[in-house]
Amino acid sequence: MGKKEAPPTGTAAVKHSLTEKLKNENAALILLVIVSMIVFGITVPNFMTVGNIFNLLVQASTIGLPAIGLTFILITAGNDLSLPTNMACSAILGCAVMQKTQNTFLGVIAILAIAVCFGVINGFSVAKLKMVPMIVTLAIQTLNVGISEFYTQGTSVGGLPQSFYRIFSSSLFGVVPVSVIIFLLTAFVMHQILTKTVFGRELFQTGINEKAARVNGVNTTRILFVIYVIGGFMAGISGVLMAARLKAAGTSMGPVSAFNNIICACVLGGASVWGGKGTILGTLIGSIVMAIITNVMNLLNVNFFVTYVVKGIIIILVCYLDVLRNQEKER
Amino acid sequence: MAEQITLEIKNISKSFPGVRALDHVSIEARGGEIIGLIGVNGAGKSTLMNILGGVFPQTEGEIRINGQEIQIKSPQDAEKYGIGFIHQEPVMFQYMTVAENISVSRLHGKVNYKELNAAARKHLEQMNCDIDPRKRVADLPIGERQMVEIARALSSGGKILLFDEPTASFTDKEKQRLFEVIRELKKAGSCIFFISHFLDEVEELTDRTIVLRDGKVVINGKTADISRKDILRNMIGGEMAKVDNEEERKFEKVLMRVDNLTAGDKPDHVSFDLYEGEVLGIWGLMGAGRTEILRALYGLDKADEGTVSLDLGDGRGLQAIPFARMSEYCGYVTEARHDDGCLLPWSVWENMSAPNLKNYKRNRLFLDFNRQKEESRVYCKRLNVKTPSVFTKVSTLSGGNQQKVIMAKWLMKKPKVFFIDEPTRGVDVGAKAEIQRMVRELAAQGSSCLVVSSEIEELSAVCDRVVILNRGRLTGELLKKEIDKDTLMHLCV
Known part of the structure; x- marks a missing residue:
């Protein structure tokens, strides 16, 4: 990754830079995934089947795509509560276009464009108008829910062209779902952008110290704007994949509560709500962890409302983990 | 009573x-x-x-x-x-x-x-x-x-x-x-x-x-x-300390012209020229609006009035530059190191290349991290930055060395004009002399510097000329040989 290089003065101790530490955190997470896979594989029936593993990865992609967007936003200590509702809302409106025109291409473009539009509204409000991210995106969330419910009237938008399902909900070689491939590809590209481009480095500068970033000539307004647009775009991709899988778009695709899984995935993966930190690899693994938790509770037939209680507890624990990490940083 | x-x-x-x-x-x-x-x-x-x-x-x-x-x-x-x-x-x-x-x-x-x-x-x-x-x-x-x-x-x-x-x-x-x-x-x-x-x-x-x-x-x-x-x-206290008895230097080419710069109540209609290779000091008491001039020029604070022009060396002479784009041509060593100077959790090399990423690209898309590290190492040596390696976090360095890292990041960018605000505040005596020498070297190499300092000794050591600021307005100008404490104090109070 271009970062492997012997330090000049032979001091091994100083090489434990931030990137090293994050890698170690990721290693711990991967270990957690493997151990839980083994434990659940033995104890939970039907867990260790090929079908279920890919099912699990599909679930991970639903959490992971918006979580990738949120990782960019969290690095600036921002937030985007509208990610899941944006996903549902843009899928509903875009699928309506697809249903009317029976044109897959046009429909997919519509979904992505509408999702990006909401991202633009978020980005403009936060970057240019200096509004508080939490409030703006909460407002957009409410707006999304309103539009979705009003348009669908509690039903869902179906009757989409067959080619749409064929492209986006098929499986490569009959086993690897296309949505998983798109998820991993997107993660790879976003990882490259975050770690190896001017934009990525400027994004971290903005998150670590916005004032210093401005002195360094970073256009922090532009950075803040762009990340919310990226967030919208990620919600759009997720919306396309989910609509294809469900063969329809409805409000249940992106309930407000889905945000919990998304932010948990990010924070488990090393991002911090205080800003300045985050990796795509971490978020990827974080979303797999969240998918495992959901999956296992499904397989064990845990009562739907009890899963809410469990997830609530997980969020509290993850937030505390974030606090602990931050104290470590300050020391 | x-x-x-x-x-x-x-x-x-x-x-x-x-x-x-x-x-x-x-x-x-x-x-x-x-x-x-x-x-x-x-x-x-x-x-x-x-x-x-x-x-x-x-x-x-x-x-x-x-x-x-x-x-x-x-x-x-x-x-x-x-x-x-x-x-x-x-x-x-x-x-x-x-x-x-x-x-x-x-x-x-x-x-x-x-x-x-x-x-x-x-x-x-x-x-x-x-x-x-x-x-x-x-x-x-x-x-x-x-x-x-x-x-x-x-x-x-x-x-x-x-x-x-x-x-x-x-x-x-x-x-x-x-x-x-x-x-x-x-x-x-x-x-x-x-x-x-x-x-x-x-x-x-x-x-x-x-x-x-x-x-x-x-x-x-x-x-x-x-x-x-x-x-x-x-x-x-007493007479002025002896400064380097450098020859008076002659300047011909105006590199930056500031015209009627106004932002809020200070600076207040400030105009001056900065020549190529010149070190221009801005002297004034606290609250006179020294830092505000630099911030407005650099586009960090919104200027209400006024223009700035630079000679970009493309033969077209002085051209008006929007304040928002000044950061492309200038470097700014800020007054508050911890506040807006360094990215403390980042390492030395990351800090040094941070303002200059566009010049460290491997291809159209990706950055060349190896070149960033190599050049950082060169500048660490040149500026005598005392750090175990370029991978050391800047937060663990001493104040003087942090300041040198900040100087280095701008030297690596090679801007037309350096803005330097209180370069030696909170810095130990050894590093202080080094930093002052560095400013002189910059000028000798043809860069222009705008230096703000509260220390008269520092200004007379590094500056070719000093403008005096009082409550947001320029009230006087002194050449190197005229810089002395009595005159400065008279002009600024």
């Missing part, structure tokens, strides 16, 4: 790591007297006031009020002994009412607003002030906030009032009103300390002048008997 309050300060000393801020200071003061306290930045004025106000605990020496020895350990203690501290920037609860602010230390349980407002009105009237006590502090202009702050000190029975540069952000009218109030308070028997950078204010208002230098009292006498020249000489 009723019973007279007396304050005796005996042999007060205070040290901070590396600095003797106060060195056996003894002052006597009594009610009905206004004492002007002056000195350059770092002379110990604020330290003395902070000890009296209970902000810093008193460690050495003794303080007596009316002959009785007291210990001031906290601002609450100070209030108990009748010492009121009126800060430069009023520290208040913006969204509480005037009356609530005045009685804030006595607010608990059920509050009787009728009584509260009446008490506030009484103290405000004492100063001929007709501020409505029910108004929110946030809605008051700054001058009136100062009045509220004074009323707060009076309401807790303040007999000794400390004014720390109260006029710094005042209009002339507000200032005159404040002076009237202070004279009223004097008549009522209060003992008043008045800190100011402005000699005319001290001459106009005070009965006695005390000059501090390096933590010692160097003048203590009737204001009327002391000449301004004496004050200035004693503020600075």
